[in-house]
Amino acid sequence: MLNDAMTIAGDAFRDANRRKGVVYFLLIIAIAQVAVFALYGEISLGIEDKLLKDVGLGMISLVGLLSALAMAFQIPRELREKTAMTLFAKPLGRESYLVGKLMGISFLAIRNMGIVALGVIFILNSNELTGDGFTSGFLQSFLLTVVGTIDLIAITLLISLYLTEGISVLLAIILTILGNLTFAISHSETGLSSVAGIFKYILPNFYLFDIKSEVAASLNTSVPYMLFASGYGIAYAIMLASLSLILFRKRDL
Amino acid sequence: MKSNVVAIIVFLSSLMLMIFFQQQSERLRMEDRAKDVGVSYLKRDKMPTAGFDAVAADLIWMRTNLRRQPKLRQDISREEKKEFLTREAKRDYIGYSKVVSLDPTFKRAYNFAILRLMSELPDQAINLAEMAMIYLRSDTKEFSELAGHIASTVKKDYKSALGFYENCVAGGPSKEYLGRRYLRTLLRIEGINPYEKNLENQAKQIIAYNLANKGLMTGMEGMGEFGDMGEGAEGAEGMDQMDFGDIQAESWIQPILLTEIRNFLGRTSLEKHSLSKKKIDEVKNIYKSFAPKGYACQRCYIEYSAGDHFCYQCGLNLKSYGVCTKDGCDSVLKGHFCHTCGTKAPKGFVPPAKVTAPATPL
Numbered sequence: 001m002l003n004d005a006m007t008i009a010g011d012a013f014r015d016a017n018r019r020k021g022v023v024y025f026l027l028i029i030a031i032a033q034v035a036v037f038a039l040y041g042e043i044s045l046g047i048e049d050k051l052l053k054d055v056g057l058g059m060i061s062l063v064g065l066l067s068a069l070a071m072a073f074q075i076p077r078e079l080r081e082k083t084a085m086t087l088f089a090k091p092l093g094r095e096s097y098l099v100g101k102l103m104g105i106s107f108l109a110i111r112n113m114g115i116v117a118l119g120v121i122f123i124l125n126s127n128e129l130t131g132d133g134f135t136s137g138f139l140q141s142f143l144l145t146v147v148g149t150i151d152l153i154a155i156t157l158l159i160s161l162y163l164t165e166g167i168s169v170l171l172a173i174i175l176t177i178l179g180n181l182t183f184a185i186s187h188s189e190t191g192l193s194s195v196a197g198i199f200k201y202i203l204p205n206f207y208l209f210d211i212k213s214e215v216a217a218s219l220n221t222s223v224p225y226m227l228f229a230s231g232y233g234i235a236y237a238i239m240l241a242s243l244s245l246i247l248f249r250k251r252d253l
Numbered sequence: 254m255k256s257n258v259v260a261i262i263v264f265l266s267s268l269m270l271m272i273f274f275q276q277q278s279e280r281l282r283m284e285d286r287a288k289d290v291g292v293s294y295l296k297r298d299k300m301p302t303a304g305f306d307a308v309a310a311d312l313i314w315m316r317t318n319l320r321r322q323p324k325l326r327q328d329i330s331r332e333e334k335k336e337f338l339t340r341e342a343k344r345d346y347i348g349y350s351k352v353v354s355l356d357p358t359f360k361r362a363y364n365f366a367i368l369r370l371m372s373e374l375p376d377q378a379i380n381l382a383e384m385a386m387i388y389l390r391s392d393t394k395e396f397s398e399l400a401g402h403i404a405s406t407v408k409k410d411y412k413s414a415l416g417f418y419e420n421c422v423a424g425g426p427s428k429e430y431l432g433r434r435y436l437r438t439l440l441r442i443e444g445i446n447p448y449e450k451n452l453e454n455q456a457k458q459i460i461a462y463n464l465a466n467k468g469l470m471t472g473m474e475g476m477g478e479f480g481d482m483g484e485g486a487e488g489a490e491g492m493d494q495m496d497f498g499d500i501q502a503e504s505w506i507q508p509i510l511l512t513e514i515r516n517f518l519g520r521t522s523l524e525k526h527s528l529s530k531k532k533i534d535e536v537k538n539i540y541k542s543f544a545p546k547g548y549a550c551q552r553c554y555i556e557y558s559a560g561d562h563f564c565y566q567c568g569l570n571l572k573s574y575g576v577c578t579k580d581g582c583d584s585v586l587k588g589h590f591c592h593t594c595g596t597k598a599p600k601g602f603v604p605p606a607k608v609t610a611p612a613t614p615l
Contacts, residue, residue: 047361051311058308065303095256148304177303183279184299201272206304208278213307217358219289225281232274239267242260249257 004092008100009107016070016108025066026115029059050216056120057141057212063116064149065176067109071156072168075101079161095245102157102241109149117142137215140226147233148209152176154240155204161248175203183207204236290388294357302355310356317348318365342373353381357388367399375407386420397421398431401438411441548574560585575602 078084087097124134155175160168182200184207208229211221286294302309322341325334349366353359363385370378382400386393401417404410418435440446549556550564550571557564559575560583577584577591577598584593588604591597598604 047311047314050307050359050361054307054311058305061304095260173303177301180304181299181301184296187296201275205275208275208282210304210306212304213310213356213358214286216307216356217290219358220285222281222285225278225285228274228278228281232271232278235267235271235274239264239271242264242267246257246260246264249260 004096005100005103008087008092008097009102009104012074012101012104013108015074016067016105019070026063026112029063029116029119052120052123053138053216054212056116056124057138057145057215059120060113060116060142061145061149061210061212063112064109064145065152065173067112068105068149068152068156069169069172070108071101071105071153072160072172073165074105075157075160076163076165076168080164094248098157098241098245098248102153102237105153105157106150109153110146113142113146113149135215135218137211137218137221140221141211141215143226144209144211144229144233147230148204148206150237151204151206151209151233151240154237154244158240158244158247161244161251176206179204179206180210181207205232208232289390290358291390294388297354297357300351300355306355310352310359310362313348313355314352314359314362314365317345317352320345320348339373342370346370346374346377349381353384357384360385360389360392363389363396367396367403371399371403371407375403378403379408379413382417394421394431398434401434405434405438405441411438414438415442548572 075084084097088094121134121138124138152172152175156168156172159171163171178199182203183205186197186200214221283292283295286292299306300309325337329337346366349362349370352362353366356362363381366381367378367385370381379400382396382403385396386400389396397417397420401414401421404417405414415435415438418431418438421431421435547556548571550567550569552564552567552569555564555566557571560573561571562573563569564571575586577586577594577596579591579594579596582591582594582596584591586592586598586602586604589598589602
C-alpha cells in the first residue's frame with residue numbers, strides 16, 4: 001500500500017509541478033523580495049528587520065496556502081474527467097489514492113516553502129540592516145507553518161472529494177480565515193466565545209501554528225509547545241485523512 | 254469492512270489525541286506569553302487576516318505614516334485649524350489602533366502614534382502608551398515617561414502623571430531628570446508651581462517633607478513603597494511634625510535632593526525667607542546629612558577645592574586650604590614643599606595623589 005501511495009504521491013507532485021504558474025509565482029516572489037528589500041530603507045521608516053521577517057514568514061505561509069490549493073484543483077478534476085477511475089480499476093485502493101495525494105501535495109508545499117525560506121534566510125544573513133538575522137524562532141515558525149499547511153491540505157482533500165474546484169478553493173480559504181480566528185474568539189469575552197469553543201475542536205486551530213508576530217518581536221516559544229502544537233497538527237491531519245477515507249469509500253463513483 | 258473499522262479506530266484515536274494536544278498547546282502557549290507580554294496578547298480581538306497579522310500591521314502602518322494629508326489652508330480661523338488637526342489626528346489614530354491591535358509588540362508604531370497624537374488626542378495617546386506598557390514590558394519606563402509627560406504637560410492631570418512617573422522610577426535607578434519630573438509633579442498636586450520663585454522655599458520644604466515622610470531617604474530599596482505616595486503630602490505645615498532623624502541612605506533620590514537644596518541655598522540665603530528659625534534649621538539639617546565630607550561652603554554647602562578663597566556659587570569668603578602659608582605666595586601646594594617659594598607645607602597637610610605617567614608618551 002505504501003508503494004502505491006508513493007507512486008500516487010510522485011504523480012501528484014509532478015502534476016502540480018507541471019503547472020508553470022506555481023514556478024513563475026515562486027520566481028516572482030523571490031525576485032520581488034530581493035527587489036523590494038533594496039527599498040526597505042525608504043518605505044519601512046526604520047523597521048527593516050521587522051518588516052523583512054514579517055514579510056518573509058508571511059510569504060512562506062502564502063506559498064504554503066497556494067500549494068495546498070493545488071489539491072483543490074487536482075482531485076475534483078480527476079474525478080470529473082474520470083481519470084481517477086483508471087487508477088481504481090488497477091489494484092490500487094482508494095486509501096492509496098487519498099494518502100498518495102496528501103503526501104504528494106505535502107511534498108510540493110514543503111519544497112515550495114523551503115525555497116522561499118532559503119531566500120528569506122539568505123537576505124536575513126546578508127545585510128546588516130536585518131539585526132540578529134536568522135534565529136531559532138524563524139525555524140520554529142517555519143516548522144509550525146509546514147504543519148499548519150499539511151492540515152490545510154488535509155482539509156482541502158476532504159472538501160475537494162465532494163465539491164468542485166472553485167467552491168473547494170473558496171471554502172479552503174474561508175476555513176483558513178476561520179481557523180485563525182477560533183482561538184481568539186473562544187477566549188474573548190464576546191457572546192461568540194461559547195460557539196467558538198465548540199468549533200475550535202471541529203475547525204483547524206491555525207492560530208496554534210501562527211507564531212510569526214512573536215518571532216518578529218523576539219518572543220520565546222518553548223520546545224514543549226512546539227512538540228504539542230506539532231502533535232496537534234499531525235493528529236488533526238490523520239483524523240481528517242481517515243475521515244476522508246471513510247467517506248470516500250462509501251462514495252459511488 | 255475490516256479496513257473501515259481500522260479507519261474508524263484511527264479516526265477516533267486521532268480525534269482524542271488532537272483534542273488532548275490542542276488543550277496542552279493552548280495551555281503552554283498561554284504560559285509562554287504570560288512570561289513576557291501577558292496572556293491578553295493571545296486573547297485580544299483579532300481581525301480576519303488569515304494569519305497575516307504582522308504583514309497587515311506593517312502595511313497599515315506604512316499607509317498611515319505615508320498618507321498624504323490635505324494641506325492646511327492659512328486663511329482659516331484658529332478653531333477651524335484646531336478642528337482640522339483633530340480630524341486628521343483621529344484619522345491617523347484609527348490607523349495606528351489597527352496596527353497595534355494586529356501586532357501589539359510593534360514598538361515603533363507606539364512611538365510614532367504617541368508622538369503624533371499627543372497634542373490633539375492626548376487621551377488616545379495615553380491609552381496607546383498604557384497598551385505599550387502591557388505588551389512591551391522591557392520598555393515600560395520609556396512609555397510611562399511619555400504618558401506622564403502627556404498627562405502633566407498637555408492634560409494637566411498631575412495625579413495621573415504622578416502614577417506614570419512612579420512607574421518610571423519603580424524597580425530601580427532612573428535617569429535623574431525623571432526623578433526631577435516626579436518631584437515637580439508632586440508639587441503640582443500640592444497646588445504649587447515649582448517654577449515660581451517666590452514659592453521656591455515652600456516647594457523645597459514639601460519635597461523634603463514628602464521624601465522624608467515616605468521613607469525614601471531612610472533605608473529605601475527601590476521605589477516599591479511609592480504605592481501610597483498620594484497621601485500624607487500636607488504641605489509646608491507638615492514640616493513641624495517632620496522627623497529627619499536618620500537621613501543617610503544611598504538612593505537615586507539623594508543626588509536630586511542634594512542638587513535641589515544646593516540650588517536653593519546657593520541662590521539666596523535661607524534667612525531672607527519668612528521662615529521660622531526651626532524650619533530653617535530643619536532644611537539645613539537635611540542638607541548637612543548629604544553635604545560633602547571634605548571642605549564645603551558654610552552657606553551653600555558646595556564642596557570647594559584647594560586654593561579656593563570664595564565660593565563659586567554664593568561668593569562667601571572661604572577658609573582656604575592646601576596653599577602656601579608664606580605671605581604673598583599663595584600657590585596651591587602639590588607636595589610637602591611649595592613649588593614656587595620652597596616653603597614647607599603646614600603640619601597635617603596631605604599632598605594630592607600623584608598622577609601616574611602613561612606607559613607610552615601621548
